[in-house]
Amino acid sequence: MLSSRAIRIWTWLHKWTSLICTLFMLLLCLTGLPLIFHHEIGHLLGDEIEAPELPAAMDRQRVSLDTMAQAAKAQHPQLIIQYAGENEDDPRLWWFTLAATPEPTSDYKSVAVDARTGLVVREYRIGEGFMDLMFRLHVDMFAGLPGKLFLGFMGLLLLIALVSGVVLYAPFMRKLDFGAVRKDRSTRVKWLDLHNLIGIVTLVWCFVVGATGMINTWAELLVQYWQYDKVSALLAPYKNQPLLKAEERAPLQASLDTAMHAGDKRKVSFIAFPGTAFSSPHHNTFFLKGSTPLTSKLLQPLLIDARSSQLTAAPELPWYLTALLVSQPLHFGDYGGMPMKILWALLDVATIVVLGSGLYLWLRKPQGARKSAKGVAAGSLDEAKSPETAAA
Amino acid sequence: MLSPESRRLWTWPIALGVLSTSGLLTALVSDDWGDTWSWVGLGVPVLVIAWFAWRPQRAD
Numbered sequence A: 001m002l003s004s005r006a007i008r009i010w011t012w013l014h015k016w017t018s019l020i021c022t023l024f025m026l027l028l029c030l031t032g033l034p035l036i037f038h039h040e041i042g043h044l045l046g047d048e049i050e051a052p053e054l055p056a057a058m059d060r061q062r063v064s065l066d067t068m069a070q071a072a073k074a075q076h077p078q079l080i081i082q083y084a085g086e087n088e089d090d091p092r093l094w095w096f097t098l099a100a101t102p103e104p105t106s107d108y109k110s111v112a113v114d115a116r117t118g119l120v121v122r123e124y125r126i127g128e129g130f131m132d133l134m135f136r137l138h139v140d141m142f143a144g145l146p147g148k149l150f151l152g153f154m155g156l157l158l159l160i161a162l163v164s165g166v167v168l169y170a171p172f173m174r175k176l177d178f179g180a181v182r183k184d185r186s187t188r189v190k191w192l193d194l195h196n197l198i199g200i201v202t203l204v205w206c207f208v209v210g211a212t213g214m215i216n217t218w219a220e221l222l223v224q225y226w227q228y229d230k231v232s233a234l235l236a237p238y239k240n241q242p243l244l245k246a247e248e249r250a251p252l253q254a255s256l257d258t259a260m261h262a263g264d265k266r267k268v269s270f271i272a273f274p275g276t277a278f279s280s281p282h283h284n285t286f287f288l289k290g291s292t293p294l295t296s297k298l299l300q301p302l303l304i305d306a307r308s309s310q311l312t313a314a315p316e317l318p319w320y321l322t323a324l325l326v327s328q329p330l331h332f333g334d335y336g337g338m339p340m341k342i343l344w345a346l347l348d349v350a351t352i353v354v355l356g357s358g359l360y361l362w363l364r365k366p367q368g369a370r371k372s373a374k375g376v377a378a379g380s381l382d383e384a385k386s387p388e389t390a391a392a
Numbered sequence B: 001m002l003s004p005e006s007r008r009l010w011t012w013p014i015a016l017g018v019l020s021t022s023g024l025l026t027a028l029v030s031d032d033w034g035d036t037w038s039w040v041g042l043g044v045p046v047l048v049i050a051w052f053a054w055r056p057q058r059a060d
Helices: A004-036 A038-045 A065-075 A130-139 A144-173 A187-201 A203-216 A219-234 A252-262 A319-332 A337-363 A378-382 B004-029 B033-054
Strands: A080-086 A093-099 A109-114 A120-124 A267-272 A283-289 A299-305 A311-313
Touching (some): A004 A038, A004 A130, A004 A337, A065 A252, A130 A144, A144 B004, A187 A337, A187 B004, A187 B033, A203 A319, A203 B004, A219 A319, A252 A283, B004 B033
Antiparallel strands (some): A080 A267, A109 A120, A299 A311
16 A cells, blocks of 8 residues: 555656646647547548459559669659668559658658559659648657657656556555546546546556657667667668769669578568668668568568679667557557557547546646645545545 | 456556557558458547547536
């Protein structure tokens, strides 16, 4: 049993961690809601790109990677290709992103190319529209890496608020049955009970989504650390070499063939071209994936010399990046079909209710209780009949 | 072991937590039974909330 002093400390922790992160968590819950259904909404808005109808016999036919790259580049001759990969849902399509520089930038184009014919299908809409707004607000609030890390820190506060909420659940519920919602009492008591009920029931989901979201904000830093820690040693022979010029590069298809031959995984998640954040100035780095639900999250990097098309190294993905990749679906809720997405949305709404009721309970704290925080001591908590003074 | 009071307090939360956890994990490893179980594992907590939030008040 908690001492009254312990309860005061946990109450203080719960109150302040929640209060600080609540507005941002409301933003994340609200923007996250449409993002759960981004495929379906994109489909409705006509943003999703579909492969043109062609005879089924052509489905397995593939033009060379160079043909596809040239088609994408012809759309934006002044830009360079940063990344390319097979469409996750439809292997008949490949996407190519192009930008003015190989450096990371939010100013880029994305082109869908038909892998059967090598013809451009359409451009993805980047940086415009409702879903893009939701995405940017959810990921970094238009503030780049600092924005991401800030939201990650808010996520940490949420986790502390969840843990302290669980600790406080016991003293609050001692005299109550599980799920008791005292509707015959004041509005505040009713919302206190609902806060406790929904909070404890959604706890695991909320913790998992919060923790994986927080980990996601570190993705860029983790990739950089890996490159600094491990990849730089593998690339020592190439140290200080300038960005390999386009005319010195071998055909891309040769790199792809090497990758398919060398890797034990067979699907291309994405290719990072020379000079980009996921590669070196001298390499086409292939990230291959498996085809089962779990192995499709486990990437195998292959560094392939862009001039010779020879395999330079096939480093193991470190545990922290594997953990990051495996944890991503746990944040997105996109790995259990439409019923899971609907449940994800309902749990998201439930979380909004917990956040909102928490805020309400704090705003509606009765006069007097605010003055004497000691009112939160165990004695008054035991009195389920006076929870007016109890909740912070 | 848990005291009777703790057991009364924590049985439901722990059961629902374990259920949610199992649902979150099974869909990661299997696309058929795993997905189906995830709908149970996450669906039951949602139903529990709905039941206690909207059930009629007992007259006692």
